[in-house]
Amino acid sequence: MAVLVNLLPLVALVAIVIKLFTIGRRPKNYPPGPPTLPIIGNLHQMPKRDAHLQFERWAREYGPVYSLILGTKTMIVLSSDKAVKELLDKKSGLYSHRQEMYIGQELCSGDLRILMMGYTPRWRMCRKMVHTLLNVSAAKSYVPYQILENKQMLYEMVTEPDRFLYSIRRYSNALTTTMVFGWRSPTYEDEKMKQLFDGFSEFAELNQTGTAALIDFFPILRYLPDFLLPVQKKAREMHKVEKELYLTHWLKAKKDTLAGTIARCFCEELVAAQKAEGFSDDQAAYISGTLLEAGSDTTSSTLYAFVQAMLLYPDVQRKAQEEVDRVVGEGRLPNMDDEPELQFVRACIKETLRWMPTTIMGAVPHAVTQDDYYEGYLIPKNAGVVNNVWAIHHDPARHPDPRRFNPDRYKDDRQSLGDAAANPDYSKRDQFTFGAGRRICPGIHVAERSLFLGVSRILWGFNVEPKIDANGKPILPDPDRLTQGFVCMPEEYEAKITPRSESKKQRIIDEWKAAEAECLDPVTKQWLQVPLAPTTSRIKA
Numbered sequence: 001m002a003v004l005v006n007l008l009p010l011v012a013l014v015a016i017v018i019k020l021f022t023i024g025r026r027p028k029n030y031p032p033g034p035p036t037l038p039i040i041g042n043l044h045q046m047p048k049r050d051a052h053l054q055f056e057r058w059a060r061e062y063g064p065v066y067s068l069i070l071g072t073k074t075m076i077v078l079s080s081d082k083a084v085k086e087l088l089d090k091k092s093g094l095y096s097h098r099q100e101m102y103i104g105q106e107l108c109s110g111d112l113r114i115l116m117m118g119y120t121p122r123w124r125m126c127r128k129m130v131h132t133l134l135n136v137s138a139a140k141s142y143v144p145y146q147i148l149e150n151k152q153m154l155y156e157m158v159t160e161p162d163r164f165l166y167s168i169r170r171y172s173n174a175l176t177t178t179m180v181f182g183w184r185s186p187t188y189e190d191e192k193m194k195q196l197f198d199g200f201s202e203f204a205e206l207n208q209t210g211t212a213a214l215i216d217f218f219p220i221l222r223y224l225p226d227f228l229l230p231v232q233k234k235a236r237e238m239h240k241v242e243k244e245l246y247l248t249h250w251l252k253a254k255k256d257t258l259a260g261t262i263a264r265c266f267c268e269e270l271v272a273a274q275k276a277e278g279f280s281d282d283q284a285a286y287i288s289g290t291l292l293e294a295g296s297d298t299t300s301s302t303l304y305a306f307v308q309a310m311l312l313y314p315d316v317q318r319k320a321q322e323e324v325d326r327v328v329g330e331g332r333l334p335n336m337d338d339e340p341e342l343q344f345v346r347a348c349i350k351e352t353l354r355w356m357p358t359t360i361m362g363a364v365p366h367a368v369t370q371d372d373y374y375e376g377y378l379i380p381k382n383a384g385v386v387n388n389v390w391a392i393h394h395d396p397a398r399h400p401d402p403r404r405f406n407p408d409r410y411k412d413d414r415q416s417l418g419d420a421a422a423n424p425d426y427s428k429r430d431q432f433t434f435g436a437g438r439r440i441c442p443g444i445h446v447a448e449r450s451l452f453l454g455v456s457r458i459l460w461g462f463n464v465e466p467k468i469d470a471n472g473k474p475i476l477p478d479p480d481r482l483t484q485g486f487v488c489m490p491e492e493y494e495a496k497i498t499p500r501s502e503s504k505k506q507r508i509i510d511e512w513k514a515a516e517a518e519c520l521d522p523v524t525k526q527w528l529q530v531p532l533a534p535t536t537s538r539i540k541a
């Protein structure tokens with residue numbers, strides 16, 4: 001007995017060494033993947049830039065379901081429409097969780113950010129509320145907001161054409177702040193808005209550092225003191241500043257709601273929901289605050305990619321303009337009623353979402369809550385599951401000549417974006433940029449309308465052409481140069497944006513001036529009286 005007791009430390013040591021040697025190795029029954037090294041697995045092969053290209057290459061080599069071993073964690077990568085449908089959609093009860101994100105969710109977000117929340121009762125409660133703001137009926141009621149912001153965007157494209165990126169961004173940002181908080185941002189430089197949106201880029205930057213990922217892959221590292229791991233301290237500080245900012249906006253909205261002075265918006269609903277459900281002000285602040293980040297850059301990056309496609313594919317631009325001219329004519333701007341007749345314009349939107357999917361690898365991986373089997377392979381409990389959007393969109397069997405911007409791929413696809421995502425026949429889904437399963441983007445209906453109004457009206461009003469360099473050559477951007485991050489867009493490029501005719505230019509100016517005079521307070525530039533856009537609890541979905 002005494003001998004056995006003496007041997008215990010040795011046995012424990014052997015067990016630890018054996019365990020250590022299993023870290024980083026791919027068990028035989030997992031989906032295939034690139035060869036691993038002990039302890040680190042595939043970490044050394046993780047690309048620092050343009051990860052989507054390497055993830056696509058691996059898909060071609062190892063098939064539509066492959067695995068990566070990242071230290072102590074496993075990542076399953078789904079690179080076919082079929083696998084996404086069969087796992088993320090059909091088994092969404094198992095596949096709607098998120099992996100633990102220590103820096104991103106715990107430290108930076110105080111576990112309050114809905115996008116990164118696990119599949120818990122708290123997430124379900126938040127999701128239900130967000131659905132009331134963004135369901136298809138509610139989305140229709142925001143069209144007057146979209147139209148106003150869109151008119152300002154077009155006006156700025158006439159008056160400051162070189163700043164078109166900022167005009168596009170203001171359009172989607174102002175729309176989101178109006179829907180969520182009931183106030184709009186009249187300029188891109190608006191301090192309130194800048195503060196809110198600058199925080200997001202800082203958040204994204206911090207989370208993209210290799211260290212943040214490393215701590216997730218080797219949780220033991222989080223016990224290191226802050227002086228050895230300064231990213232922890234930075235993340236805590238960031239959360240403090242962010243929470244204060246969100247709380248300020250939320251508490252003001254709550255006060256105005258109770259006083260009956262708020263413009264119709266999501267926060268009105270949130271006040272009622274807080275009363276019924278009893279969640280904290282911190283949680284309410286994060287639900288409203290993080291809606292802004294989910295809703296803004298995604299939409300503006302897609303519109304920016306559309307303008308780039310028009311620059312690079314003048315024939316497509318001409319064809320789309322011909323359709324708009326035929327259906328809408330010279331004397332008015334396109335509106336939502338024109339949508340069914342503007343099938344090529346709709347196809348341009350779907351093709352933009354396919355060709356430059358802003359959530360290039362599905363934004364944040366899903367995670368699976370119990371062991372599951374797919375095509376003979378084990379998908380282990382807690383594995384992260386990546387929706388490899390780029391690879392699906394660039395599979396030549398699904399989309400021949402995939403790098404070509406060719407809206408005719410969608411010429412017969414009359415499905416709304418939401419209907420296409422829900423189509424039981426996965427080959428008929430148009431694109432995967434809005435995610436899948438129970439976590440699918442709840443903003444899809446609002447985004448569809450913002451994109452339609454943005455795209456159809458730019459086509460109606462403007463020609464997009466290359467600028468010419470000193471040697472008389474057109475300056476054309478490389479569409480494969482994308483910004484890095486979980487939401488990406490084309491790297492900044494130049495374009496010559498000119499009104500298509502004097503009368504269109506004048507109409508754009510007149511429309512904006514009339515809207516400004518009629519709808520906005522001359523000093524604050526806020527809505528004088530919000531149009532009949534009832535917030536969602538007053539709407540029967």
Ligand code: HEM
Nearest residue numbers: 114115294295298299359363433434435436439441443447
């Ligand atoms: C082109 C525009 C947009 C794109 C491409 C997009 C894409 C996405 C994607 C890929 C996800 C994660 C889905 C998943 O995990 O499978 C997501 C989540 C989300 N999106 Fe969007 N989105 C867009 C616009 C919007 C808008 C306009 C709003 C709201 C105003 C919004 C609100 C949200 C929210 C709240 C989530 C978190 C959902 C959750 O984790 O349960 N999005 N979006």
